Amino acid sequence: MQLFGSLLESVKKPFHGLRPLKFSYFLPTKLSFGFGSVEGVGAETKGLGSTKALVVTDGVMVKTGIAQKVTDRLAIPFEVFDEVEAEPKIEVAQAVADSVRSKPYDLVIGVGGGSSMDMAKVAAGFASNEGTARSFVGNDMFARKPVPSIMVPTTAGTGAELTVTSMVTVEGHKQWINSPLLLPSVAVVDPELTMTMPPGVTAATGMDALCHNTEAYLSGLANPITDSAALEGIALVVKNLQKAFESGNDRIARESMSLGALMGGIALQAKMVYGHSIGYTVATRFKLAHGVSCGLPLPYIISDYAVACAPKMKKLAEAYEVDPSIEAQALGREVAEKARGIASGVKIPTTLREIGVAESDLGTLADECLAMYPRPNSPLVFDRKSMAQLYRRMWEGSLEA
Numbered sequence: 001m002q003l004f005g006s007l008l009e010s011v012k013k014p015f016h017g018l019r020p021l022k023f024s025y026f027l028p029t030k031l032s033f034g035f036g037s038v039e040g041v042g043a044e045t046k047g048l049g050s051t052k053a054l055v056v057t058d059g060v061m062v063k064t065g066i067a068q069k070v071t072d073r074l075a076i077p078f079e080v081f082d083e084v085e086a087e088p089k090i091e092v093a094q095a096v097a098d099s100v101r102s103k104p105y106d107l108v109i110g111v112g113g114g115s116s117m118d119m120a121k122v123a124a125g126f127a128s129n130e131g132t133a134r135s136f137v138g139n140d141m142f143a144r145k146p147v148p149s150i151m152v153p154t155t156a157g158t159g160a161e162l163t164v165t166s167m168v169t170v171e172g173h174k175q176w177i178n179s180p181l182l183l184p185s186v187a188v189v190d191p192e193l194t195m196t197m198p199p200g201v202t203a204a205t206g207m208d209a210l211c212h213n214t215e216a217y218l219s220g221l222a223n224p225i226t227d228s229a230a231l232e233g234i235a236l237v238v239k240n241l242q243k244a245f246e247s248g249n250d251r252i253a254r255e256s257m258s259l260g261a262l263m264g265g266i267a268l269q270a271k272m273v274y275g276h277s278i279g280y281t282v283a284t285r286f287k288l289a290h291g292v293s294c295g296l297p298l299p300y301i302i303s304d305y306a307v308a309c310a311p312k313m314k315k316l317a318e319a320y321e322v323d324p325s326i327e328a329q330a331l332g333r334e335v336a337e338k339a340r341g342i343a344s345g346v347k348i349p350t351t352l353r354e355i356g357v358a359e360s361d362l363g364t365l366a367d368e369c370l371a372m373y374p375r376p377n378s379p380l381v382f383d384r385k386s387m388a389q390l391y392r393r394m395w396e397g398s399l400e401a
């Protein structure tokens, strides 16, 4: 493995940014957090001056009555698009585009997990921009400002209510529609809506939150704002994921997980490192929930990044409730063990072998990871050999970097 010179130099300094410290942070979203905050959705629609809303959600949200908890409070006419699927394909994004353009909607409300919120975010963009859904795949493809949007998460994981990204699957590969214009107008984060999440969904989405916070903290683009959010987010997930998984009606655990996920959304402006890239290479092939696919590599990348991010490891260890008084590499291994324990505690697979990856495919997956999902912000630069070694370690279950 090769260390990236300039970033390696920079990790020796606080926040591993160059000196003088220089960064920008942009988050125009109004946030309303707490039990009962969904009561205020109607006032938010009025505050935005909207007259007709499209609610973007999925069938489960409608069937379980959770979508109705939002729509009952809307003070303006609305219609519901409930055909969002998990890990939505580009065809779903196109259906959303057709729906939002069929009537003069001037507000989009996303209700659900990351997939529904991602589709709601692009719907707001499609409402005011011409072109096929596929033509927006990539970065900064929206010429005009989207119509206003309100996001109401019903899981505690993606932080999508505060991010610029919408993920779509195009011909079997994870791709993204990215634009700062997609940042929602309002995020209403009500932990009450997460109380009935089944344990499996609690586990996967909670691991996603842990990944967002940890990968953002290890990113070369981290800054004091993203680091503060990330460390708080990690501490909240470490303390509460197991409790929320075992006792879904534990209100403090649910509230803490909602807050931890939200912190991940704030931290995500530092971007992800190779954990999410690795996750993308196995998600579609093995039909894994997003939080499972990115949760699996997390312990291994913590172990790998420990030396490159040495000056930051003690704070990371404290957030993971690991004794920080050992040197960076050994500390990385300890934190990695802790992360693996958290994953297996909530029944998330921790090796590639477990999810069905064939030993003979490791090289292909490693090559795809580097070719399709590069991370210029990674403090570690992987070549084909070191990435293949990482995939082998993930297959065998070895945390030894």
Ligand SMILES: [Fe+2]
Residues within 6 Å of the ligand: 158, 208, 211, 212, 276, 290, 294
């Ligand atoms: Fe994620």
